[in-house]
Amino acid sequence: MEPREYILPKPRGEGHFSDPGCSLTPPPVYAPLRGETASPHAAGPYVVVRDTYKTLPVNYWVYPQDVDKAGPTYGKTPHIMAFFEKLYGVDYPWQKYDQISVVSGGGAESTSATAMTHNIMVDSKHEAEFSAEWIVAHELAHHWWGDLVTLCSWAHTWINESFATYSEYLYSAAENGSDEGDLNLLQKLNQYLREAKTRYIRPIVTERYDQPGDMFDGHTYPKGARVLHMLRNLLGDEAFFATLRHFLAEHAFRPVDTNDFINSVKEVTGQNLAWFFDQWLYKPGHPVFEVRSEWLADRKVVRMQVSQAQDFAQGVPVHHMPVTIGLYFPQGRVSKQVWIRAKEESFEFAAESKPDFVRFDVGNVLLKELNHPRDEDELRAQLKADDAVGRMEAAALLSGLKDSDEALRAVVDSALSDPFWAVRRTSIEALRRFPGGRTLAPLQRACLDSNSFVRAAALAALGDRRDRELGSFFRERFEKDESDLAMAEALRALGKTGDAGHIPFLKEIAAAPSFRNLLGNAAQQALDLLGSANVKGAKSSATEDLGSRASLSTSRSVSVSELGVWGSR
The missing domain is CATH 1.10.390.10 (Neutral Protease Domain 2)
Known part of the structure; x- marks a missing residue:
């Protein structure tokens, strides 16, 4: 040119x-x-x-x-x-x-x-x-967020990155619907929690870093985005977006710091939210809630006990925040908002009958870890009646009841018929924990799901059975499926069958071009499992693909269905 x-x-x-x-x-x-x-x-x-x-x-x-x-x-x-x-x-x-x-x-x-x-x-x-x-x-x-207004120092990196990361969610929810938006927020929560549990916790706004690059982490991106989501729910949509517009208009083409944003909140809403920003931006960590709920039939009330169990020795504060409690009945949900203000709290809610289940933090608004035991009946009711993230939680927790016929039936039904693909996929992951002989047929049916991420999850679950008899099924799915994600899982599953008869076919696929070499890499992984030599141009291990929703900060990330993200029943 x-x-x-x-x-x-x-x-x-x-x-x-x-x-x-x-x-x-x-x-x-x-x-x-x-x-x-x-x-x-x-x-x-x-x-x-x-x-x-x-x-x-x-x-x-x-x-x-x-x-x-x-x-x-x-x-x-x-x-x-x-x-x-x-x-x-x-x-x-x-x-x-x-x-x-x-x-x-x-x-x-x-x-x-x-x-x-x-x-x-x-x-x-x-x-x-x-x-x-x-x-x-x-x-x-x-x-x-970064150019029209730009950070005054690296300590305030969140003004660039948290707002841009939250913008991902805002667009996703508006464009793809609330379920996709909620899934996007859940994935951001999981990203932050992985860093908090395996690496470190720190304040979002801090002058303590070895180099500026240290600020570009799971605290600045996903945690900050979740903090903005909590602020939005605290203020309400009208006041929240009015604050953002005021902040941008007032500080256009100027460097800013966090105090500028806090002042915009006060100028627009008249509220002094120093307590909110202190615990979420200037202090490390997050609340870890231990919740117990029970229905007292003689008094016709639901009693809920809430305690915070985070590591206070690391400077994590006792958090102060509103939370919505949901009491779910056959005729619908009754919501109650309460304020958490202390390490130990107890609440009571009038209820003429026992709720089908009780939810702490309706809408999954809070950035938190939660341990809220529920019995099997409650979890099965939650799997049918809650929002998408709540249904995912219920499916994951029901997988701990691997000897229960009713729990298995509930999870199978969810895996095959839930209206949201991510709940179906989480339910497929949950089926891995049940006895294999009872889940073979539903997993094979799930390989025909309309969503390719669900089909891929089902094929991966079947592949992990390492069943030689399933080889022809995997070959058939490879030939008939049109999704490279599902086809790649079918190839990996072939490698796990232990049947060397598939080696010529896998070598042919490994040497052929495909989109981002997904099929070639999967075929080579299968060949590795079968003990065959590498095929030129294929890779023996999966590589992170920046464009794939299976590996990135996107609403379709496969990692969203990790069963360990939720506490015990």
Whole structure:
């Protein structure tokens, strides 16, 4: 392509940077000046696929072999831009927007241009399973949270990253429905808890770090997003979004710190929420709730005892917060809001009859760990009547009752007929804990599910049986399924059968091209299990694929159904 001249973009309006408390150089607006370089992060031979939003140029800089993937990968950018403009009450602040493929990394936004790993490029066939919407939304959100307002120091990194991460959820819930949104939030909770349990806890806002990169972790991204969700539920939607709009308008083109945001909350709502920000931003950790509930028939009340059991020695505070308790009856739910203010609390709720089940934290709003024992009848009722995340919890906990016929029937029914695919998939994971002879038929039926993530989970569960007799079934599913995710699981399952007769077939697949080499890698893994030599070009272990909903911070992450995320019954 011939070199082109480009005009250096400016803010869409008169912008300036000044703040007596922060001495920062205004961030530049990046654009290609000459040649095919669209960002300080990228240089190379590009094809520019041109799009627009209103009158703004929206361009996708892709490698020549990816031209057909530009639309499926980036095509919703104008739609997401419109969503954020309406949500945040501020027009997109710059005169153009470029997204540029680069060889490595993830997403790195600069003012008016974002460098994106080319690994997210997806064709129309695989778009549903490997959608790049989440990362497109995240990096685009930075043009408000990070560029229009930018952090005053690394201590306040959450203003960039927590808000962009929460923007992923906001777009997902609006575009794909509340179940997908709730699943996205659950996955973010799990991401943070893994870091908190296996690495460390720290305040979200802190000056204590070895290098700025230390701030880009599970606390700044998913924990901060969950904190914003709690703030939204505390304030209500109208006040919450009014606060965000006020903050952006008041501090546009200026560096900010956390106090600026806290002040915006107070100016808009009149509330002093220092207690909220102190425990969630300036203190480490999260509450660990031990909850016990019982129905007292003689008094016709439900008694709930709540205690906090977090590690106070690490500086984790006793948390103070509202929580919604749900009493579920055949005719519907009765919700009660209570305030947690102490380490030990006891509440009573009037109930003419025993509830089918009781839920602590309806809507899964709080960033928390929870141990709330319930009996089998309660869990089976919850699996039928709760929201999607509650049904996932019930399925996971019922898997601990592996000797119960009724528990098995409930989980099988959920695996085959729940209306939300993620609940069906969690139920399939739960079936792994029941006796194998009783789950073979339902798992085989689940391999015909309408959702490819469910089919893949069922094939993986069957594969782990290492049953030689299932080899023909796995071959049939590979031949008939159209999803690379499900087909890859069928190949891995073949390797677990121990039948060397499948080696020629697997070698043929391992050597053939496929989308992101998913099938070749899976075939090679199967060959490894069967003791065969590697096929050139295939990999013997699964690799993290940045574009896959199976490995990333997206609403379809396979890791969401981890059964250990919930406490005991």
